[in-house]
Amino acid sequence: xxxxxxxxxxxxxxxxxxxxxxxxxxxxxxxxxxxxxxxxxxxxxxxxxxxxxxxxxxxxxxxxxxxxxxxxxxxxxxxxxxxxxxxxxxxxxxxxxxxxxxxxxxxxxxxxxxxxxx
Numbered sequence: 001x002x003x004x005x006x007x008x009x010x011x012x013x014x015x016x017x018x019x020x021x022x023x024x025x026x027x028x029x030x031x032x033x034x035x036x037x038x039x040x041x042x043x044x045x046x047x048x049x050x051x052x053x054x055x056x057x058x059x060x061x062x063x064x065x066x067x068x069x070x071x072x073x074x075x076x077x078x079x080x081x082x083x084x085x086x087x088x089x090x091x092x093x094x095x096x097x098x099x100x101x102x103x104x105x106x107x108x109x110x111x112x113x114x115x116x117x118x
Contacts (some may be wrong), residue, residue, distance in 0.1 A: 012037050062100035064118035
């Protein structure tokens with residue numbers, strides 16, 4: 001168990017985090033959206049529909065490419081900006097060597113739906 005302040009300090013601006021932590025008052029969904037704590041806000045009655053839409057969108061892409069992108073995203077967070085860009089160059093080249101990345105580019109150029117291998 002740990003304090004929510006650790007994650008909060010890395011997710012929102014300092015002033016917002018301190019206001020939440022020092023007052024103990026929650027913020028609204030719209031405030032969370034404004035400060036980047038969440039990426040989207042939908043009415044409760046549309047929540048399941050929106051979750052399904054997003055899940056289907058993710059599932060419609062290459063699992064291998066998504067996994068690689070997520071792994072690099074998490075890795076580069078700890079790097080300074082210059083190192084992240086340098087590592088990103090290498091990562092992009094390696095990504096382009098993947099069968100599914102090549103399939104995605106080919107499908108885009110030919111204006112067709114990709115057929116993912118992974």
